[in-house]
Amino acid sequence: xxxxxxxxxxxxxxKPIEKNKIKMYVCGPTVYNYFHLGNARxxxxxxxxxxxxxxKGFDVTYIQNITDIxxxxxxxxxxxxVDYKDITQKYIKAFFEDLKQLNIQKATLNPKATDYxxxxxxxxxxxxNKGYAYESQGDVYFAVDKKKDYGKLSGKxxxxxxxxxxxxxxxxxxxxxxxxxxxxxxxxxxxxESPWGNGRPGWHTECVVMSKKHLGQSFDIHGGGIDLIFPxxxxxxxxxxxxxxxxxxxxxxxxxxxxxxxxxxxxxxxNFFTARDVLKKYNADTIRFFFLSKHYRSPIDYNQxxxxxxxxxxxxxxxxxKKLPVYKENIINDHLSTDLTEIKNNFLAAMDDDFxxxxxxxxxxxxxxxxFNQNTEESHNIQAANxxxxxxxxLGFFSKLKDELxxxxxxxxxxxxxxxxxxxSLAKKQKNFEIADKIRNDLTxxxxxxxxxxxxxxxxxxx
Ligand code: AMP
Ligand code: ZN
Numbered sequence: 001x002x003x004x005x006x007x008x009x010x011x012x013x014x015k016p017i018e019k020n021k022i023k024m025y026v027c028g029p030t031v032y033n034y035f036h037l038g039n040a041r042x043x044x045x046x047x048x049x050x051x052x053x054x055x056k057g058f059d060v061t062y063i064q065n066i067t068d069i070x071x072x073x074x075x076x077x078x079x080x081x082v083d084y085k086d087i088t089q090k091y092i093k094a095f096f097e098d099l100k101q102l103n104i105q106k107a108t109l110n111p112k113a114t115d116y117x118x119x120x121x122x123x124x125x126x127x128x129n130k131g132y133a134y135e136s137q138g139d140v141y142f143a144v145d146k147k148k149d150y151g152k153l154s155g156k157x158x159x160x161x162x163x164x165x166x167x168x169x170x171x172x173x174x175x176x177x178x179x180x181x182x183x184x185x186x187x188x189x190x191x192x193e194s195p196w197g198n199g200r201p202g203w204h205t206e207c208v209v210m211s212k213k214h215l216g217q218s219f220d221i222h223g224g225g226i227d228l229i230f231p232x233x234x235x236x237x238x239x240x241x242x243x244x245x246x247x248x249x250x251x252x253x254x255x256x257x258x259x260x261x262x263x264x265x266x267x268x269x270x271n272f273f274t275a276r277d278v279l280k281k282y283n284a285d286t287i288r289f290f291f292l293s294k295h296y297r298s299p300i301d302y303n304q305x306x307x308x309x310x311x312x313x314x315x316x317x318x319x320x321x322k323k324l325p326v327y328k329e330n331i332i333n334d335h336l337s338t339d340l341t342e343i344k345n346n347f348l349a350a351m352d353d354d355f356x357x358x359x360x361x362x363x364x365x366x367x368x369x370x371x372f373n374q375n376t377e378e379s380h381n382i383q384a385a386n387x388x389x390x391x392x393x394x395l396g397f398f399s400k401l402k403d404e405l406x407x408x409x410x411x412x413x414x415x416x417x418x419x420x421x422x423x424x425s426l427a428k429k430q431k432n433f434e435i436a437d438k439i440r441n442d443l444t445x446x447x448x449x450x451x452x453x454x455x456x457x458x459x460x461x462x463x
Contacts, residue, residue: 005252006153022058023061024221025210026224029066030067032087035098036273038265043102046062061109063108066088066110068114102279102287113201123205123239127181128140130243135196141179143175145175153230154231179202179204205239221249223255228254229254258291258299258302262301285398292360296357297354316368319368321389324378326385336387344391357395417459425456449462
């Protein structure tokens with residue numbers, strides 16, 4: 001399997017550090033707003049990365065942090081005249097709700113920065129002790145000059161940076177590119193006590209601490225959008241390697257931007273649509289198709305027409321499942337016919353080539369064509385539909401269908417539920433409420449809900 005590694009700017013053969021295990025860290029949201037469709041791109045792409053490794057039999061630990069202390073959060077709390085925690089709690093809840101609506105599975109763990117203050121302070125102290133960091137008027141900075149290979153992830157070097165930049169007048173810093181590890185609190189701001197006075201940690205330090213804490217000294221994959229390469233990931237890498245001279249991550253993966261009329265969709269440009277708003281018009285599979293039909297490193301333009309085309313494409317897959325049954329357990333796929341085996345292998349080869357989801361989707365279309373082929377045996381078409389479901393699920397499609405399959409109730413079970421409902425109404429007539437209640441409660445345990453109406457009792461499956 002080959003993956004493009006931003007660190008070496010080339011596609012490299014991927015080998016996990018530990019056999020059959022993947023340890024992956026992806027920078028998560030800063031929680032002061034609903035996330036927009038651009039933010040959804042990395043969330044969705046790394047969901048696919050995790051699914052694909054799992055499908056290949058790896059045991060995946062996926063850590064995605066939540067930045068719950070930050071200048072923007074404080075500014076928003078001040079604007080609304082509330083505690084910063086009111087802001088973060090609200091948007092953490094919204095973050096998980098929106099992920100769910102997008103059919104993005106949760107990470108193994110979502111650590112929150114404010115839960116790791118002692119570890120962050122210890123790391124900064126360690127950097128000070130080792131001579132990589134210095135305190136200045138209550139702030140602590142990382143001295144970029146001390147890290148000889150500073151810039152290796154982004155391909156920038158300090159001389160070029162200094163030549164190209166407008167140098168800010170900050171007399172506290174030894175070098176204008178020194179970055180903040182600890183920020184002194186202004187009056188009224190939230191703070192934590194530290195050896196350098198009251199303040200809060202810098203964003204780059206937060207991710208180093210949370211990733212190492214949960215994944216160990218070095219891990220396999222570190223991910224995020226390309227805007228994170230510099231300075232965020234460069235500064236994470238610099239700190240981590242200054243501490244123990246071991247790579248923080250072996251592979252650095254970055255997704256391209258979602259643009260809108262040529263600009264990056266972003267909160268600061270105010271040119272964004274929140275994911276929850278887009279979800280009112282397009283379902284999760286359509287949005288997923290919109291992103292995955294392009295390579296993850298290519299830029300994508302937000303475009304209604306392409307979203308409409310995505311909707312049509314997804315509906316075509318759903319036509320297959322309306323026509324042909326699929327089974328949750330893909331029993332028959334153990335003995336795939338040669339043509340289907342070839343398609344499956346092509347799909348895997350596309351995904352093994354730096355997660356080429358665009359190409360992988362083309363094989364899903366080949367499968368759907370086979371499903372509609374009237375000149376082949378129905379059993380073959382059903383096998384194709386099962387494979388379409390299996391491979392589509394790897395890309396995160398069809399999860400609604402999965403719910404339906406999970407909750408499928410066969411004819412016999414349906415008759416048994418009807419029988420229990422009849423026994424329950426007999427029990428009620430005879431004033432045996434103990435039995436009546438037992439039937440209702442036990443069915444509820446099985447996610448079967450009873451509703452008494454004047455016409456009689458109905459049942460439904462709890463969602
Ligand atoms: P933020 O909350 O701004 O830190 O962003 C969260 C994630 O979304 C990061 O991985 C960013 O790189 C990514 N991101 C932000 N804007 C875009 C965009 N327009 N297109 C793709 N990814 C983005
Ligand atoms: Zn990060």
